[in-house]
Amino acid sequence: MRDTMTNRECENRIRTAMTHAAPDRLESILSSCTEQSDPVVDVLHSQEERSTKMMKKQKEKVFIAVFAAAAALMLCISGFSLFGQRGGQVDSIILLDVNPSISLSVDEGEKVLAADALNEDAKEILGSMDLKGTSLEVAVNALIGSMLQKGYLGDLQNSILVSVENKDAARGEELKQKVSAQIAEALRTDSMDGAVLSQTVNAEDTELEALAQEYGISIGKASLIQEVIGQDSSLTFDALAPMTINEIALIASSRNVTQGQGTITQSGSASAQAYIGVEEALAKACAHAGVSVNDIYDREVEFDSERGVMTYEVDFKAGTVEYEYDIDAVTGEVIRFTKEDEGTAGGHHDDHHGDPGTAGNSGSGNTGSAGGSGNAGSYIGEDAAFAAALAHAGIADAQAVSGKKVELDSEDGVMVYDVDFMAGTMEYDYEIDAATGAVIWYDVENEGVTVNSSAGGGNTGSAGGSGNTGSYIGEDAAFAAALAHAGIADAQTVTREKVELDSEDGVMIYDVDFMVGTVEYDYEIEAATGTVLWYEVEDEGASGKRTGGNNAGSGSGSSNTGSAGSGNSGNAGSGSSAAAYIGEDAALSAALTHAGITDTSSVREVKKKLDREDGREIYEVEFKAGGREYEYEIDAYTGQILKADIEADD
Amino acid sequence: MLFLTTLSDSSGESDKLENCIERIAKGEKSALGQLYELTGSAVYGFALSILKNRHDAEDVQQDVYLQIWKGADRYTAKGRPRAWIFEITKNLALMRMREQKRTVPAEPEDWQEMWADVPAVDHEDRIMLKALLGSLTDEERQIVVLHAVSGMKHREIAVLLKLNLSTVLSKYNRALKKLREAAKGEAQ
Numbered sequence: 001m002r003d004t005m006t007n008r009e010c011e012n013r014i015r016t017a018m019t020h021a022a023p024d025r026l027e028s029i030l031s032s033c034t035e036q037s038d039p040v041v042d043v044l045h046s047q048e049e050r051s052t053k054m055m056k057k058q059k060e061k062v063f064i065a066v067f068a069a070a071a072a073l074m075l076c077i078s079g080f081s082l083f084g085q086r087g088g089q090v091d092s093i094i095l096l097d098v099n100p101s102i103s104l105s106v107d108e109g110e111k112v113l114a115a116d117a118l119n120e121d122a123k124e125i126l127g128s129m130d131l132k133g134t135s136l137e138v139a140v141n142a143l144i145g146s147m148l149q150k151g152y153l154g155d156l157q158n159s160i161l162v163s164v165e166n167k168d169a170a171r172g173e174e175l176k177q178k179v180s181a182q183i184a185e186a187l188r189t190d191s192m193d194g195a196v197l198s199q200t201v202n203a204e205d206t207e208l209e210a211l212a213q214e215y216g217i218s219i220g221k222a223s224l225i226q227e228v229i230g231q232d233s234s235l236t237f238d239a240l241a242p243m244t245i246n247e248i249a250l251i252a253s254s255r256n257v258t259q260g261q262g263t264i265t266q267s268g269s270a271s272a273q274a275y276i277g278v279e280e281a282l283a284k285a286c287a288h289a290g291v292s293v294n295d296i297y298d299r300e301v302e303f304d305s306e307r308g309v310m311t312y313e314v315d316f317k318a319g320t321v322e323y324e325y326d327i328d329a330v331t332g333e334v335i336r337f338t339k340e341d342e343g344t345a346g347g348h349h350d351d352h353h354g355d356p357g358t359a360g361n362s363g364s365g366n367t368g369s370a371g372g373s374g375n376a377g378s379y380i381g382e383d384a385a386f387a388a389a390l391a392h393a394g395i396a397d398a399q400a401v402s403g404k405k406v407e408l409d410s411e412d413g414v415m416v417y418d419v420d421f422m423a424g425t426m427e428y429d430y431e432i433d434a435a436t437g438a439v440i441w442y443d444v445e446n447e448g449v450t451v452n453s454s455a456g457g458g459n460t461g462s463a464g465g466s467g468n469t470g471s472y473i474g475e476d477a478a479f480a481a482a483l484a485h486a487g488i489a490d491a492q493t494v495t496r497e498k499v500e501l502d503s504e505d506g507v508m509i510y511d512v513d514f515m516v517g518t519v520e521y522d523y524e525i526e527a528a529t530g531t532v533l534w535y536e537v538e539d540e541g542a543s544g545k546r547t548g549g550n551n552a553g554s555g556s557g558s559s560n561t562g563s564a565g566s567g568n569s570g571n572a573g574s575g576s577s578a579a580a581y582i583g584e585d586a587a588l589s590a591a592l593t594h595a596g597i598t599d600t601s602s603v604r605e606v607k608k609k610l611d612r613e614d615g616r617e618i619y620e621v622e623f624k625a626g627g628r629e630y631e632y633e634i635d636a637y638t639g640q641i642l643k644a645d646i647e648a649d650d
Numbered sequence: 651m652l653f654l655t656t657l658s659d660s661s662g663e664s665d666k667l668e669n670c671i672e673r674i675a676k677g678e679k680s681a682l683g684q685l686y687e688l689t690g691s692a693v694y695g696f697a698l699s700i701l702k703n704r705h706d707a708e709d710v711q712q713d714v715y716l717q718i719w720k721g722a723d724r725y726t727a728k729g730r731p732r733a734w735i736f737e738i739t740k741n742l743a744l745m746r747m748r749e750q751k752r753t754v755p756a757e758p759e760d761w762q763e764m765w766a767d768v769p770a771v772d773h774e775d776r777i778m779l780k781a782l783l784g785s786l787t788d789e790e791r792q793i794v795v796l797h798a799v800s801g802m803k804h805r806e807i808a809v810l811l812k813l814n815l816s817t818v819l820s821k822y823n824r825a826l827k828k829l830r831e832a833a834k835g836e837a838q
Contacts, residue, residue, distance in 0.1 A: 003828050011798035012827070014782065015691075017775035018799045021698075021765050022691035023708045025715075030679055032712075033719040120723075124790065242724060308724050333745075429817075441787075532821045533816075647787055 006115040029428045048174060068498040088113065091205070092175055095163040098152050099244040100125045102143060103218065110136040110175075115143075120374040135236040140179055144186045149291035153187070156274040158196040159246035163220025165203045173198040175533045184267055195249055195268040199223060207426040224248060227264055231257040235304075242308040244274055246270050250310070254279050271586040272303075274310075276496065281312035285325035289339070290406075290415070291318040292436070300321075306335055321382065341382040382406040384538070385417030388437045389430040395423050408434060417438060472527040478510030481530045482523040486617075488516060501527060509533060519612060526601075581636040584608040587619035590639045591632040597625055610636060618642060663688075663801065667731035682719055689732075690715075692800035693739050694758035695740055699791040700743040702783055704764045710742050716744065732802050781832035789827035793818055 005013070033440035043326060090227070091108040100123065101118035103614065115131040117123040129141040131535045147153040162180045166172035179199040189192030189511075201208065201223045212222040215237065225240045228248060232255045240248055276284075278301045286293045299316040310329035317323070326335040380388075386406050403422040408415065415434035431441040444541065473481070479499050483491060498513040508527035515521070524534040582590075588608055597603060606623040617636035622629070633643035668687060668742055673681035693714050698707035717738050725734055765771040765779065792811060796802045804822065808815045 005833070007826050010830055010833075013774065013778050013833075014695075014794060014798040017771070017782075017797065018695035018698075019691040020772065020775045021704075021768060021771040021779060022694035023711065024690075024692075025708065025712045026683055026686050029715045029719075031678065031684065032708050032716055088658055117651065118818075236724070307726075531821060536823075536827065646685040 004623045031319075032133040033052065034097045039491070043190055080403065082194070083384065090114075092172065093165040094140075094175065094179055095161075095165070095201075095218045096140070096143060097161040097163070097221045097245050098159070100147060100152055101218040101221060102126065103129070104139055106136050112136060115139060119190060119216065121152065127567065130556065136179070137182060140182055141186055144183055148187075148190060148192075153194070155192065156271055157244055157246040158193060158268070158271040159197065159244075159249045161224055162196060162198040162247045163201045163218070164225060165200075165201050166221070169200065178202055179471060180265070180267065193268055195246070195270045196649075197224065197245065197249060197264055197266045198486065199227075200265045211237065213214075215310070217241055220501070221245070221248075224264065226632060228252045229258050231255075239305050241541070243305050243310075245439070247303075247305065247310055251303040251305060254301075268483075275303075275312075276327075276332045280332060281314055281327045283328070284327050284334065285316070285323065285337070288325070288334045289318070289323050290339065291323075295319075303329065309335070311335060312492065318382070333643070337408075339382075340404065346492055349457055376503070379415065380417075380432075380437045382408070382417060382438055383432070385419055385430075385432040385434070386421075388439065389419040389428065389442070390430050392430070392439050393423070393428055393440065439646075441646055443643070458532070472501070472508060473525075473530045477525070477530060478512055478525040479514075480522065480524075480530065481525050482512040482514070485523070485532050486516075486521055493517070579611065580616065581619075582619075582634075582639045583612070587621050587632075587636070587641060588623075590634055591621045591630065591644075593625070594632070594641050594644065595630055602626055616642075664729060664731055667735070668725075668729070671718070671722050671725045671731055671734075673723065674719060679758055684742065685718065689735055689800070692795075693735065695795040695799040696739050697743045699782070699795040700740065701747060702786070706746055707743075710739065710746055713742050714739050730806070731781060732800060732812060733806055736796065736800065736802065740810065752816055778829075781829050785826050785828050785832040789813070790821050790828070793822050794825045794829070797822060798808050 014073045030387065037389040074493050085367055087185055089107055090105045090113055092106050093470075094104045094106065095118075096104070098121075099119075100121035102110055102122045103114075103116045103118055105116075106112055107601055111136055112131050115126060115129075117126050127146070129142060144153070147160075147461040160183060162176060164172045164176040164179065166175060177454075178199045180196045184194060184196050188194075199220065203222075207218075208219050208222050208226065212219045213225065215222065221241075224245070225237055228240065228251070229237060235251065235255075240251070243251070249266070250272055251459065253270060260613065264422075267389075271310075276436045282299065283293060286296065293533065296316040296318045301314045301315075304311050304313040304326065306326055312325075312329050314325040315323065315555055316325055317402070320341055322340045323337065324339075325337045327333070328335055346499060386398075386404065389394075390401070395401060401421045403420065405418075405420040407418045409418045409431075417432040417434055419432055420428065428516050429443040430439060461477070476499075483494065488494060493516055493576045495515040495517060499510065500511045502511045506649050510523075510525040512523040513521065522533060522536045525531070526533050588606065592598075592600065592603070603623050603625045607621070611618055611620045611633075619630040619632075619634040619636055621634060622630065627648060629647050631643075631645040632641060634640065635642055667685065669697055670681045670685040670688070674685065690711065694711040696702065697714070699708040701707050701710065714735070718735065721738075721756070725731070765776065782794070786794065789811065793804075793807055796807045796810070797804060802810070804818045805815055807813075808818045811818070813821075
């Protein structure tokens with residue numbers, strides 16, 4: 001009954017099967033991608049309709065007035081200069097940011113010496129326009145006209161940032177006011193409510209320069225972002241850099257940034273028409289949380305961005321529970337949420353695979369249950385979910401539990417509470433139906449048998465020394481750790497097959513294989529700590545014959561004496577070795593009792609097997625019933641349920 | 651689709667993917683083709699492991715590459731191209747699942763038949779596909795497919811699926827064990 005496949009072979013077969021099953025749609029994909037990247041298109045949320053909606057709506061408008069005027073003027077000017085030949089030296093730089101970013105270099109007489117596109121969108125705006133030699137006023141009008149016409153400015157995205165660089169602060173300020181007034185006027189002519197943000201920037205600011213370079217944005221936009229994040233430290237440059245000026249302005253103003261802060265002047269307000277609105281966002285979050293809008297307090301809704309997508313960040317409390325949602329501002333979709341029950345404070349979670357020496361119990365937090373159920377709407381609440389899990393696990397004293405974590409989650413569209421906790425060395429993982437409190441799935445594992453041969457812990461005794469490569473425990477210690485875990489005291493009975501240093505996804509491990517009699521052990525031991533990461537024990541011989549457990553060797557055959565007792569009580573272990581096993585039938589009946597199945601006619605595909613795990617004899621019992629698949633591990637002496645795994649049989 | 655899809659763990663592979671994405675951002679269709687060759691079956695496999703429906707998974711796979719084509723210039727996850735690609739896949743697959751609550755995953759009896767019209771899928775593949783779809787939980791399946799087919803590291807998978815590394819490791823090992831047993835039982 002040797003497994004025919006190693007892990008690697010198994011992986012290879014999976015890969016081959018997927019490769020064969022995968023369609024070849026390349027042609028169809030390539031023929032569908034005609035237009036490249038639209039600036040408003042969002043990568044991760046696929047809302048093509050988002051951008052097309054936005055663009056369409058704006059393109060429908062005809063912005064003849066401004067554009068035609070600008071074009072006419074340009075024609076006039078191309079022949080002669082209005083300002084004569086003064087200087088030709090760059091005096092000021094005017095940066096216009098919408099999403100297109102354009103830089104205009106002008107001389108003292110406000111004649112345009114150069115117009116540069118700073119991003120791809122700007123190239124589209126500049127097109128074949130030759131603004132060199134025109135007046136600043138004409139150039140600005142032409143650019144605004146083009147942005148309106150091409151849909152970069154419109155009812156949904158109505159904000160523009162004007163930044164002026166001039167060594168002379170007063171002159172810079174003057175130009176800033178002049179240009180922003182002109183733009184506001186141009187937008188008004190088009191009966192549009194625009195928002196014009198303006199600022200002067202310091203040409204000498206190398207930090208800004210570096211930021212602009214790094215993110216590929218204009219110094220003006222970099223300065224705006226710096227200003228905004230300077231006032232709200234929860235925002236980041238990374239998050240804001242890909243956003244349009246309108247989006248940044250919205251985020252800033254929803255967080256009371258910008259206003260009255262000297263450096264940036266704003267006229268008009270940024271358009272939020274493209275988005276679902278604060279009330280709607282709140283409603284979506286509440287619906288998702290299963291609470292009524294009327295029952296919440298401490299609410300706060302602000303604009304934010306997630307990976308280039310506008311979101312509403314919705315915070316509120318209901319009962320003792322604090323919710324935080326990110327809602328897609330266009331679609332209302334819940335992008336992310338977190339939930340914390342303040343009633344149970346801490347939520348301390350420790351990683352059980354860490355160093356057992358320190359992981360111990362450094363701060364099991366969890367001040368008793370407290371608070372009023374945090375129950376709201378249609379879900380039972382975290383406290384009730386936790387209680388349900390405890391009851392199921394048969395733990396009466398919640399104080400005995402550490403590392404508690406309760407999170408609302410969605411599993412295949414069903415809302416569940418994911419409840420994790422430790423009791424003693426047992427790690428419990430539950431999924432509780434958020435609406436009914438029913439245990440949907442659970443997993444109990446004994447983590448206690450971790451071995452730490454370096455410092456502290458000292459579970460192993462021997463471990464120690466030899467060929468200790470660098471910071472690893474060494475092959476001998478790894479082997480000893482595996483033996484200790486397997487409960488094998490006498491190394492003489494062991495056929496050591498393999499101890500190999502290996503890397504499992506960047507974690508260095510010792511792969512330890514050995515045999516005891518017909519039983520094959522396969523261990524993965526963390527090389528740095530000696531922790532057992534994974535193991536498998538399999539009897540290659542006829543099922544039944546085992547080597548003994550702890551001290552008293554001689555495994556007293558399998559000879560399953562009936563006795564049917566479902567004996568589902570005692571706290572097991574306690575070296576009751578020599579005693580006869582309860583038998584497969586009793587094990588099955590214990591499992592059925594546990595599963596609450598009385599009608600055995602509905603039970604299908606029953607598998608029963610005596611096996612050995614953690615140095616302890618167990619029955620592995622599997623069956624299907626009522627649309628579910630049950631997997632049990634049952635102590636072979638006591639009938640105690642050691643592990644149960646229940647899943648939908650799909 | 652013959653010579654591909656073994657995304658090893660080498661960082662060279664990441665560089666290659668990143669290079670593709672950069673070129674896609676510049677509008678190079680050939681780079682999209684290359685990326686599809688390199689990641690197509692993993693993207694499909696991951697979508698399938700979420701949706702459990704062949705046709706939905708095929709559609710999502712196509713959407714993923716269209717998304718990448720449009721959004722490549724927004725790629726910012728430097729050094730983690732796979733995480734980015736599978737994040738997109740996950741989002742599109744979940745969106746599809748929400749959109750069509752009616753899409754009931756196919757019945758177990760259908761799993762072997764699901765690829766009946768695909769000659770590349772041989773008997774052994776069918777057994778494996780059935781085992782994957784039939785004997786694993788959703789999470790186990792996603793973990794296994796991401797690791798085995800995409801070559802994603804367990805650590806990356808933990809981030810993508812928002813799980814602890816230890817959880818991913820133990821589920822992975824358990825899943826492989828189940829798969830072996832299921833495939834063995836099937837082959838007999």
